[in-house]
Amino acid sequence: MKRLLFMISAVAYTAFGSAQTMTLEQCRQAAVENNKQVEQSRVEQEKSSHTVRLYKTNFLPKFDIVAADLYSFGKSDVKIPGGHLPIYTYNDAAGQFVPNVTMNADGTYTLNQYADFPAQKMKFKMDNVFLGGVMFEQPLYMGGKVSAAYNMSKIGEKIAGLNIKKTESEVIVATDEAYTMVVRAKEMVKVAEAYKTMLDELYKNVESAFRHGMRTRNDVLKVQVKQNEVELSIQKANNAVRLAKMNLCYYIGKPLDADIDVDATELKEADNQGVVVDPLLIINRPEYEMLNQKMELAHEQVKLTKSDYLPNVALTGGYTYINGMKLDGKRLIDNGAASAMVTLKFPVFHFGEGSHKVRIAKAEERLASLEREDLNNKMTLELTQAANNLNEAIAEVKMTAKSLEQAEENVRMSRKQFDVGYETLTEHLEAQSLWQKAYADDVEARCNLFLMKSRYLKAAGLLQ
Numbered sequence: 453m454k455r456l457l458f459m460i461s462a463v464a465y466t467a468f469g470s471a472q473t474m475t476l477e478q479c480r481q482a483a484v485e486n487n488k489q490v491e492q493s494r495v496e497q498e499k500s501s502h503t504v505r506l507y508k509t510n511f512l513p514k515f516d517i518v519a520a521d522l523y524s525f526g527k528s529d530v531k532i533p534g535g536h537l538p539i540y541t542y543n544d545a546a547g548q549f550v551p552n553v554t555m556n557a558d559g560t561y562t563l564n565q566y567a568d569f570p571a572q573k574m575k576f577k578m579d580n581v582f583l584g585g586v587m588f589e590q591p592l593y594m595g596g597k598v599s600a601a602y603n604m605s606k607i608g609e610k611i612a613g614l615n616i617k618k619t620e621s622e623v624i625v626a627t628d629e630a631y632t633m634v635v636r637a638k639e640m641v642k643v644a645e646a647y648k649t650m651l652d653e654l655y656k657n658v659e660s661a662f663r664h665g666m667r668t669r670n671d672v673l674k675v676q677v678k679q680n681e682v683e684l685s686i687q688k689a690n691n692a693v694r695l696a697k698m699n700l701c702y703y704i705g706k707p708l709d710a711d712i713d714v715d716a717t718e719l720k721e722a723d724n725q726g727v728v729v730d731p732l733l734i735i736n737r738p739e740y741e742m743l744n745q746k747m748e749l750a751h752e753q754v755k756l757t758k759s760d761y762l763p764n765v766a767l768t769g770g771y772t773y774i775n776g777m778k779l780d781g782k783r784l785i786d787n788g789a790a791s792a793m794v795t796l797k798f799p800v801f802h803f804g805e806g807s808h809k810v811r812i813a814k815a816e817e818r819l820a821s822l823e824r825e826d827l828n829n830k831m832t833l834e835l836t837q838a839a840n841n842l843n844e845a846i847a848e849v850k851m852t853a854k855s856l857e858q859a860e861e862n863v864r865m866s867r868k869q870f871d872v873g874y875e876t877l878t879e880h881l882e883a884q885s886l887w888q889k890a891y892a893d894d895v896e897a898r899c900n901l902f903l904m905k906s907r908y909l910k911a912a913g914l915l916q
Contacts, residue, residue, distance in 0.1 A: 473713045476631055479704050483627040484620050486705025493619045497612035504609050507602040513590040522776070524578035530779075534571035538563055574780045581776025585788070588770055592794075595762025600755040607749045614745070617738040621915045623703075628906040630703045632899045633696040635716040639895040641689040647888040648682045650863075654884070655679060658877065671877045678881060719902045724846050727908065729839045734831045736913025743824040750817035757813040761806035764797040831911070838904070838911035845897065845904040852894040859883075859890035 474482075484490055538551035553561040591598060655675045661667035698708045706712065734740050773788030799806065866883035869875035909915040 472711065473715055474704075475715045476628070476718045479631050479700065479714070480624050480627050482704035482706070483623050487619075487623045487703075490616065490619050490623055493612070493616040497609065497616060500605070500609040500612040504602070504605045507598075507605040510591070510598045510601065513588050515586065515588045517585075518587055518770075518772070519584040520582070522578070522581045522583075524581070526578050528576045530574040530576050532572040532574070534569050536563060536566040537569050539565040539567060541565075577778045579776065579778050581774070583772065583774050583776075585772035586770050587772075588768065590767045592765040592767055594764050594766075595759035596755055597759035597764075600752050600759060604749055604752045604756065607745050607752065611742055611745045611749075614738040614742045618742070621738070621910050624915055625906055625910050627700075627703045629903060630696070630700040631714055632719065632903055634693065634700050634714045635719050636895060636899040637689060637692040637696045638714075638716070639899075640892065641686065641693060643888060643891045643895060644682055644686040644689050646891065647884065648679070648686060650884050650887075651675060651679050651682055654880070667877075674877055674881065678885075719898060724849060724901075726843045726846055727839050729836050731832045731835065733912040733914070734828065734835055737831060737911075738913070739831065740828065740913070743820075743827055747817070747820045747824055750813075750820040754810065754813040754817055757809050758806075760809070761799045761802070764795075766795050768793050768795065835908075835911040838908040842901075842904040842908040845901040848897045849894075849901050852890065852897040856887075856890045856894045859887040863887045 538553055540549040541552050542548070543550045551563075552565040553563050555561050655672075658667050658671050658675050662669060662672050697712060700714070701708050701710050701712065769790070769792035771788060771790045775783070775786045777784040863883050863886075866875055866880050870877070870880040906915065
């Protein structure tokens with residue numbers, strides 16, 4: 453039997469030897485590097501990092517250059533009416549200059565001395581007006597809005613980083629499944645080839661016995677029917693190998709028709725150690741920490757909402773230069789000045805708008821808490837199920853291995869009994885068929901064990 457399996461392995465090596473052989477770790481790495489969802493998660497993290505830097509700038513003053521230039525064709529006349537201006541003389545008693553007038557009985561006065569002031573007409577023109585300057589604004593107190601927004605951006609960055617880990621673990625599990633499909637398909641080819649070799653050897657003996665009159669034609673036909681069945685099985689198994697390789701190429705970012713092969717060493721060397729469910733293992737999962745961060749995000753959202761209804765204090769200032777407008781052909785304004793201003797905004801009454809918004813934000817925070825509690829329970833259930841599946845897979849591997857040993861011994865004894873005529877051909881074919889099924893079941897169980905191990909590590913947050 454060992455010699456037979458060695459021959460089949462050699463045939464398989466020859467068939468796949470020219471292909472690029474990839475290990476499980478190489479497939480995982482290629483899948484993570486080429487997966488579009490992982491790439492999207494990384495872009496989201498980059499976006500979140502820039503968002504953190506963006507909100508950090510809100511703590512610093514903002515400087516702006518302001519410039520405006522206005523040209524107007526509008527003109528206007530400024531008229532100042534003429535009249536008499538009193539002449540002032542110095543009064544020693546009063547110690548000051550007083551107008552030289554005589555008061556009348558009705559309260560009016562008569563000018564004793566006066567000077568004529570002619571009417572004036574001046575032309576006013578806008579012409580070209582330029583304004584330029586440097587302005588700055590520094591928030592002093594925004595009710596906690598700036599710090600809350602900054603903290604929310606940092607939480608968003610953490611969530612984006614955790615989402616990369618989550619996506620990578622999902623991609624690794626999917627890659628493990630695709631990798632295992634290739635191994636399973638290749639092993640099934642070996643099973644079918646080994647079974648075919650058995651049948652071919654049996655056919656030679658039965659056909660030789662038929663020619664010597666020791667077997668009937670019916671016996672030869674029985675073996676030929678089995679040979680036809682195994683030929684179809686080989687064809688299906690080879691088709692499954694090609695399809696499984698195309699599926700793996702899709703996950704690792706290679707062309708679907710790329711010539712690749714896989715190294716099944718890690719699957720064969722998988723440990724058979726059982727696991728005990730520890731609910732605390734879920735804290736290793738990125739999803740667990742993501743839920744905590746979402747809870748913190750909702751808490752900061754409450755602070756941000758409250759800040760809209762707290763006093764806001766800001767300092768603004770700058771330097772402005774203005775040049776423009778003409779009066780009688782002369783430039784009227786040509787100077788600059790510095791300025792500073794402190795503004796205070798205090799919401800007084802908004803018909804309960806603020807309280808409703810805060811209550812909505814607190815409700816969102818409560819919903820985030822309930823979601824965390826619910827998903828933590830689901831993750832615990834998932835971990836328990838994954839551990840049970842792994843332990844069952846380990847037990848199944850032990851059982852199928854033992855069944856395969858028994859089937860091999862059964863075939864060996866059946867062959868001896870058949871050769872000496874103590875067993876019918878039908879019974880011997882049944883023994884071979886049982887061996888083939890036991891072999892296939894063992895392959896299936898080992899592949900399933902590897903998958904259950906991978907899914908358990910993901911559920912426990914231990915998949916690297």
